[in-house]
Amino acid sequence: MTVSSTESPTQRPPLADPFPEGSVAAVEQAADGHTVLTVDRSHLLDVLRRLREKPELACDLLADVCGVDYPDREQRFDVVYHLGSLEHGHRFRVKVPLGEDDPVVPSAVGIWKAADWFEREAFDMFGIRFQGHPDLRRILTHEAFHGHPLRKDYDPSQRWLLTEKDTMAPRWATEDQPDDEHMDTVVLNLGPSHPATHGTLRTVVRLDGEHIVKAECEIGYLHRCFEKMSETHGWQQVIPYTDRLNYCSSMINGVGFALTVEKMLGIEAPPRAQVVRVILSELSRIMDHAVCLGANLVDLGALTNFWYFFQIREEIYGLLEKCAGGRLTVSYARIGGLAHDVPADFEDEVRKLLDSIPKFLDDVETLVTTNRIFRDRTEGVGVISGEEALAWGWTGPCLRASGIPYDVRKAHPYMGYENYDFEVPVATTGDTYARYLVRMEEMRQSLRIVRQALDNLPDGPVITDDHHVALPPKEKVYTEMESLIWHFKLIFEGIPVPAGEAYGFTEGANGELGYYVVSDGGGKPHRIKVRPPCFAIYQAFPKILEGLMIPDAIAILGSLNIIAGELDR
Amino acid sequence: MKNVATVNVDRGPIPWTERIYLGPIVRGLGVTLRHFLRNVFGKRDVATIEWPEVKRQYSERLRGRHILTTKDDGSLRCVACYMCETACPANCITIVAEEDPEAPVEWEKRPLLYEIDLLRCVFCGFCVDACPKEAIIMSRQHEMAFSERSEAVVGIEELRQKGPIEDEDLGYRPYF
Amino acid sequence: MRQPDGSSSFLTTRVDAMLGWVRKNSLWPLPFGTACCAIEFMSVVSSHYDLSRFGAEVVRFSPRQADLMIVAGTITDKMAPVVKRIYEQMAEPRYVISMGACACTGGFYRAYHVVQGVDEFIPVDVYVPGCPPTPEALMHGILKLQDMIQNGETQHDRLKHGKPDTTATAG
Numbered sequence: 001m002t003v004s005s006t007e008s009p010t011q012r013p014p015l016a017d018p019f020p021e022g023s024v025a026a027v028e029q030a031a032d033g034h035t036v037l038t039v040d041r042s043h044l045l046d047v048l049r050r051l052r053e054k055p056e057l058a059c060d061l062l063a064d065v066c067g068v069d070y071p072d073r074e075q076r077f078d079v080v081y082h083l084g085s086l087e088h089g090h091r092f093r094v095k096v097p098l099g100e101d102d103p104v105v106p107s108a109v110g111i112w113k114a115a116d117w118f119e120r121e122a123f124d125m126f127g128i129r130f131q132g133h134p135d136l137r138r139i140l141t142h143e144a145f146h147g148h149p150l151r152k153d154y155d156p157s158q159r160w161l162l163t164e165k166d167t168m169a170p171r172w173a174t175e176d177q178p179d180d181e182h183m184d185t186v187v188l189n190l191g192p193s194h195p196a197t198h199g200t201l202r203t204v205v206r207l208d209g210e211h212i213v214k215a216e217c218e219i220g221y222l223h224r225c226f227e228k229m230s231e232t233h234g235w236q237q238v239i240p241y242t243d244r245l246n247y248c249s250s251m252i253n254g255v256g257f258a259l260t261v262e263k264m265l266g267i268e269a270p271p272r273a274q275v276v277r278v279i280l281s282e283l284s285r286i287m288d289h290a291v292c293l294g295a296n297l298v299d300l301g302a303l304t305n306f307w308y309f310f311q312i313r314e315e316i317y318g319l320l321e322k323c324a325g326g327r328l329t330v331s332y333a334r335i336g337g338l339a340h341d342v343p344a345d346f347e348d349e350v351r352k353l354l355d356s357i358p359k360f361l362d363d364v365e366t367l368v369t370t371n372r373i374f375r376d377r378t379e380g381v382g383v384i385s386g387e388e389a390l391a392w393g394w395t396g397p398c399l400r401a402s403g404i405p406y407d408v409r410k411a412h413p414y415m416g417y418e419n420y421d422f423e424v425p426v427a428t429t430g431d432t433y434a435r436y437l438v439r440m441e442e443m444r445q446s447l448r449i450v451r452q453a454l455d456n457l458p459d460g461p462v463i464t465d466d467h468h469v470a471l472p473p474k475e476k477v478y479t480e481m482e483s484l485i486w487h488f489k490l491i492f493e494g495i496p497v498p499a500g501e502a503y504g505f506t507e508g509a510n511g512e513l514g515y516y517v518v519s520d521g522g523g524k525p526h527r528i529k530v531r532p533p534c535f536a537i538y539q540a541f542p543k544i545l546e547g548l549m550i551p552d553a554i555a556i557l558g559s560l561n562i563i564a565g566e567l568d569r
Numbered sequence: 570m571k572n573v574a575t576v577n578v579d580r581g582p583i584p585w586t587e588r589i590y591l592g593p594i595v596r597g598l599g600v601t602l603r604h605f606l607r608n609v610f611g612k613r614d615v616a617t618i619e620w621p622e623v624k625r626q627y628s629e630r631l632r633g634r635h636i637l638t639t640k641d642d643g644s645l646r647c648v649a650c651y652m653c654e655t656a657c658p659a660n661c662i663t664i665v666a667e668e669d670p671e672a673p674v675e676w677e678k679r680p681l682l683y684e685i686d687l688l689r690c691v692f693c694g695f696c697v698d699a700c701p702k703e704a705i706i707m708s709r710q711h712e713m714a715f716s717e718r719s720e721a722v723v724g725i726e727e728l729r730q731k732g733p734i735e736d737e738d739l740g741y742r743p744y745f
Numbered sequence: 746m747r748q749p750d751g752s753s754s755f756l757t758t759r760v761d762a763m764l765g766w767v768r769k770n771s772l773w774p775l776p777f778g779t780a781c782c783a784i785e786f787m788s789v790v791s792s793h794y795d796l797s798r799f800g801a802e803v804v805r806f807s808p809r810q811a812d813l814m815i816v817a818g819t820i821t822d823k824m825a826p827v828v829k830r831i832y833e834q835m836a837e838p839r840y841v842i843s844m845g846a847c848a849c850t851g852g853f854y855r856a857y858h859v860v861q862g863v864d865e866f867i868p869v870d871v872y873v874p875g876c877p878p879t880p881e882a883l884m885h886g887i888l889k890l891q892d893m894i895q896n897g898e899t900q901h902d903r904l905k906h907g908k909p910d911t912t913a914t915a916g
């Protein structure tokens with residue numbers, strides 16, 4: 001065992017009143033381990049600044065900012081900040097209630113850079129205005145959009161059409177450059193349909209010669225309204241939607257969501273389900289990294305590796321298909337466990353993978369890791385320091401490549417990760433090469449976890465027998481009246497998740513994948529906010545680019561592994 | 570931060586063995602050559618599947634096109650209880666119920682219309698999980714293509730099981 | 746096979762047949778991949794399935810050099826003008842395969858920002874269901890398109906021969 005401490009996942013922070021009298025309206029210890037502070041907006045910045053700066057609080061990670069709409073309340077909106085401290089391991093949730101006619105709060109951009117896009121999203125979705133935000137525009141929806149779609153009174157199917165003439169360009173892109181030091185600068189549009197942008201990402205850059213002087217990202221080209229859709233579907237039906245967030249590692253998303261709702265229900269999946277979830281999540285992580293690195297290397301001109309990585313991926317797909325019936329969108333996790341047990345030859349199949357994957361990894365290492373062309377193209381390119389990365393809200397392999405060993409599996413173990421012996425790969429240089437190395441090593445560590453999990457795969461059921469949550473076994477439904485009634489109730493009424501809220505976070509392939517779930521006690525979620533790791537990572541991209549060249553931009557973008565489905569939801 | 574076990578993956582400056590470029594290149598070429606030779610002369614573990622001549626063997630859990638199962642007398646098992654329709658996240662099932670005149674008990678229902686829009690369907694299998702009668706299951710038939718959107722809305726006749734159930738290419742269905 | 750009004754009234758001349766044969770065996774696809782389906786499209790062109798065996802290996806990312814657009818993934822309202830523009834830039838005759846539930850109908854995203862089927866603004870020849878369609882399903886769709894080209898049943902042919910475009914109103 002390398003991890004010595006086994007304390008509860010989220011520690012209680014010391015609250016020896018670090019805030020001035022009267023600034024915090026209510027303090028509450030939530031069941032999910034977060035300390036919830038309710039703050040009036042006049043004190044918000046003061047409280048946030050103290051949370052960040054007081055050494056005993058040290059909340060250096062702003063994980064998420066989001067809105068919630070409670071149409072029945074007098075103060076209709078809540079703005080919710082999710083904060084975490086890497087040093088102390090504690091978590092805060094700061095809530096600011098706002099009335100409908102004056103939904104304005106001061107912007108936290110000055111405290112955490114990460115607030116930038118999160119606040120823009122809250123503006124776009126709820127119409128909450130952040131005073132002092134440098135560029136408060138819509139982010140996910142398009143220019144011709146009217147209204148704020150996540151408000152409860154917005155009809156989910158109300159569309160607005162965008163025509164080509166209203167398509168956008170950043171203001172600075174059309175302005176003349178009065179800078180006479182330069183002969184001329186060129187504005188270049190990368191994407192949203194560009195072979196090297198991996199899906200629907202768009203970056204507008206201003207070039208001076210070969211160098212990028214200014215860049216801006218436009219996102220939302222794959223905004224599929226996950227959050228609104230989840231409000232119109234039952235709890236269990238959200239699982240297929242989560243698959244399509246980060247579609248390269250769909251298992252991890254489903255598991256993260258199931259864990260959060262299980263937390264709210266106060267149940268746990270049976271041990272066998274937990275271990276199978278770990279195995280498949282780690283294999284999905286390998287798959288995700290394989291696609292990321294493969295695509296990154298193709299962009300740099302190394303095509304062969306792509307085939308090797310895809311062979312890994314295709315083999316893992318085979319296994320997932322045997323377990324779940326789908327290759328990419330598995331829909332295998334369920335609230336309370338798994339959809340059904342793994343097939344009989346599961347262990348052999350996984351062992352085969354454990355043998356074959358390292359061979360492909362070795363091949364790739366031989367081809368790439370020591371290759372000087374590759375090193376020359378990636379070393380020192382796209383450097384970001386640890387503090388800077390954290391301020392932008394980075395998590396996951398990209399943060400670890402900058403020297404901060406934050407991994408949710410270690411810092412807040414879930415699903416029994418504390419029982420596995422594995423190491424967190426870190427690098428210190430924070431460049432594209434470091435991100436490549438970290439991902440390569442992570443795949444090997446994941447294999448280690450899979451091996452241990454497989455050795456300790458317990459027998460037993462894979463889904464809870466609480467029939468408020470999980471469908472009864474089929475043979476009982478066919479034969480017993482009582483089970484049939486449970487079945488009927490579950491299908492038509494959904495899972496009675498108790499009213500309340502929880503923030504559940506797991507280590508996704510790209511970093512901390514959080515689900516902030518609010519239930520009003522009904523069969524459908526009141527609000528689900530996903531904290532997508534890429535969202536935070538991608539907002540720093542334009543800043544990293546400044547001063548670099550276009551080919552570097554492509555190399556960096558690939559190494560950040562931006563998955564549009566998760567970025568735009 | 571809690572003390573976590575970390576492994577540093579930094580590689581430091583490029584050593585001269587790599588700087589002269591030759592070693593890594595030769596080794597890299599070795600890898601590709603090994604794959605090439607093995608595929609040409611050795612085991613021939615070529616990954617490519619020669620579809621359509623050779624089909625990949627999918628498992629019996631593959632979620633393909635739906636089948637409406639029938640009883641021994643050839644009538645549908647479905648009792649038009651709307652559970653599949655309710656459980657479907659895509660809302661792609663349309664059922665219209667009617668009274669079953671042949672039923673032994675009163676107020677048994679059967680579907681007058683049962684349509685699935687295969688182009689809306691996301692093949693999640695929730696309808697199969699929801700059915701209390703094992704009246705809807707999935708086949709492994711996944712190679713479909715339509716030239717009209719209306720062609721993809723399939724009704725009872727297209728979905729009904731043809732012949733004995735063992736002869737169907739069975740895919741995802743309830744496991745006991 | 747599937748002439749919309751059931752007629753077989755137009756003559757397929759030898760030249761047309763020849764052209765059809767040539768076109769069908771040298772489709773140059775332009776993958777317009779946006780989401781999960783694009784990942785599955787990658788499988789189709791990579792080692793396990795290898796699309797080049799059907800004469801469609803030259804995957805082009807430039808619309809000017811392609812004649813088959815494979816729309817793979819969800820198209821949002823924000824993306825729609827881009828898709829349309831790219832389609833218009835392609836050389837004639839051009840064909841469209843819409844891959845996956847989202848591109849065909851919007852799938853289970855009946856939502857405020859999702860196009861309910863790309864045939865809202867571009868003519869689609871072949872719809873491939875699935876979420877995502879398996880690689881086999883997409884290849885099946887490509888073979889079907891090849892047949893349609895050979896038999897002159899594509900949207901391009903329908904328009905050329907003055908047949909009404911029936912898909913835009915269907916579904």
Ligand code: SF4
Nearest residue numbers: 657690691693694696
């Ligand atoms: S597979 Fe899923 S989407 Fe398709 S009909 Fe069944 S429940 Fe609906």
Ligand code: SF4
Nearest residue numbers: 647648650651653700
């Ligand atoms: S759940 Fe089964 S029995 Fe009920 S309507 Fe659907 S197919 Fe018929």
Ligand code: SF4
Nearest residue numbers: 781782845846847876
């Ligand atoms: S059809 Fe399914 S797999 Fe394809 S893009 Fe849509 S959600 Fe993703």
